[in-house]
Amino acid sequence: MSPRIQRLMMKLxxxxxxxxxxxxxxIVLADALSRATTPNKEQSSTEMDVNxxxxxxAESLPVSDRKSHQIKAETQKDSSLQRVITLLNGKWxxxxxxxxxxxxxxxxxxxxxxxxxxxxxxPHSLRGDILKRLxxxxxxxxxxKRRARTAVYxxxxxxxxxxxxxxxxxxxxxxxxxxxxPLTITDIPEEPWQKVGTDIxxxxxxxxxxxxxxxxxxxxxxxxxxxxxxxxxTHMKSIFARHGIPQxxxxxxxxxxxxxEFQLFAxxxxxxxxxxxxxxxxxxxxAEKGVHIVKQLLKKAQDGKADPYLALLSxxxxxxxxxxxxxxxxxxxxxRTTLPYTTTRKHKQVRDKMKQLQKRQKVNFDxxxxxxxxxxxxxxxxxxxxxxxxKRATVLEEVNPRSYNVKTEDGLILRRNRRSLLYTxxxxxxxxxxxxxxxxxxEPTTPVKDSVEQRDLSPIVRRSARSxxxxxxxxx
Numbered sequence: 001m002s003p004r005i006q007r008l009m010m011k012l013x014x015x016x017x018x019x020x021x022x023x024x025x026x027i028v029l030a031d032a033l034s035r036a037t038t039p040n041k042e043q044s045s046t047e048m049d050v051n052x053x054x055x056x057x058a059e060s061l062p063v064s065d066r067k068s069h070q071i072k073a074e075t076q077k078d079s080s081l082q083r084v085i086t087l088l089n090g091k092w093x094x095x096x097x098x099x100x101x102x103x104x105x106x107x108x109x110x111x112x113x114x115x116x117x118x119x120x121x122x123p124h125s126l127r128g129d130i131l132k133r134l135x136x137x138x139x140x141x142x143x144x145k146r147r148a149r150t151a152v153y154x155x156x157x158x159x160x161x162x163x164x165x166x167x168x169x170x171x172x173x174x175x176x177x178x179x180x181x182p183l184t185i186t187d188i189p190e191e192p193w194q195k196v197g198t199d200i201x202x203x204x205x206x207x208x209x210x211x212x213x214x215x216x217x218x219x220x221x222x223x224x225x226x227x228x229x230x231x232x233x234t235h236m237k238s239i240f241a242r243h244g245i246p247q248x249x250x251x252x253x254x255x256x257x258x259x260x261e262f263q264l265f266a267x268x269x270x271x272x273x274x275x276x277x278x279x280x281x282x283x284x285x286x287a288e289k290g291v292h293i294v295k296q297l298l299k300k301a302q303d304g305k306a307d308p309y310l311a312l313l314s315x316x317x318x319x320x321x322x323x324x325x326x327x328x329x330x331x332x333x334x335x336r337t338t339l340p341y342t343t344t345r346k347h348k349q350v351r352d353k354m355k356q357l358q359k360r361q362k363v364n365f366d367x368x369x370x371x372x373x374x375x376x377x378x379x380x381x382x383x384x385x386x387x388x389x390x391k392r393a394t395v396l397e398e399v400n401p402r403s404y405n406v407k408t409e410d411g412l413i414l415r416r417n418r419r420s421l422l423y424t425x426x427x428x429x430x431x432x433x434x435x436x437x438x439x440x441x442x443e444p445t446t447p448v449k450d451s452v453e454q455r456d457l458s459p460i461v462r463r464s465a466r467s468x469x470x471x472x473x474x475x476x
Contacts (some may be wrong), residue, residue, distance in 0.1 A: 067124045071110040074123040075119050085109055099155040119153040141165045178419050181364040181372055185358050186296050188351050189215045192330045195248040195376035197287035205294055209235050212290035216329035219290050229256040233265045248272045252284050277403045313337055322353035375404055383420040389422050
């Protein structure tokens, strides 16, 4: 309640009456209250109490005496606020000072300071300082708005808060992760082993190569003696010799897949090599899921002291949700296991059943997903790095759906998934958050190296001189 209404209520507290509102068109004869009264020069007996109450309201304002004097001085210099105060004390024509006209009943003047109820109306000269004080601690947009509603007011203050927080460099850098996007359904191949996914995983101090079929989910794995591209290519040639050369090989951007040797291998064996977005394993979901399945099989076999070969055989011969096992789809027959079995005819309508399962999976996945705005070339973005949005970049082109090439400020060209790129407007640097008279530019920071080029440097291992008995290895 504004101080003006509080004054009126205090003046009327000495009387006991019922106030009834009657529209003017229903009043046939004009009463005494409808006529302008003669000015009364006698001071009301309640005027002293009203002044005491006004002083109490002024003292309860959430500002210090020094700040109150500063606001008062700046209010006197602000021509628009002085015009509002003049209109508030007299007749306010419709259409003048439109930003304050609709809230004129809530406005009042206490000790030269314009108030809206219990909130201080801030002059234009103090707008930047008040916005910085509202954003102390780098709070979010809603919390800054709530702080403003308890203390200060200015037309358009909500838009000013949104603009300030959305362009704050520190807030953007530590912004939360973007929501996951709706699931993209992968095209199901027409034939088995037409499209495969591959990945490398580490388990029990050993490195393994995994190749999995997109249609049958049939996994092939091999133990790697080292992590070189030559070793990986050799084992992939061995797998392709058993099942044939696929048309498409999907992998991540690991060192052994993004090197020149693997490109020559793809040209020689005549298959298309498709890579996923770096630091986004979901883009290579089929291979990642295959790694998870094979790891669980090997861990359980080791813990239960079982044969890991039989564990792999059991998975390859076990029916999936559509009723066919990976071996049946890939080889067209059932594999003989330790269980009794009978031969059956070839599978039917496997692809149709898998499409239904994919649609159901997409419905479940999309319940908690949100589509992100596609990026256009030359748009400013932030690149996610170690859970913060510190690296600025510019979009160059869209390589694949939801996968973009971007160029950072230090000239590095990166490829990231859309979820790892945060669309931003022109951002305000840390130096711009200081006082207006401080124009010193921020010190340059060391650019972050491309995550694709970062490699874990293995420590130098010194071998002992004692004789080592070679362990039994899983060599498929």
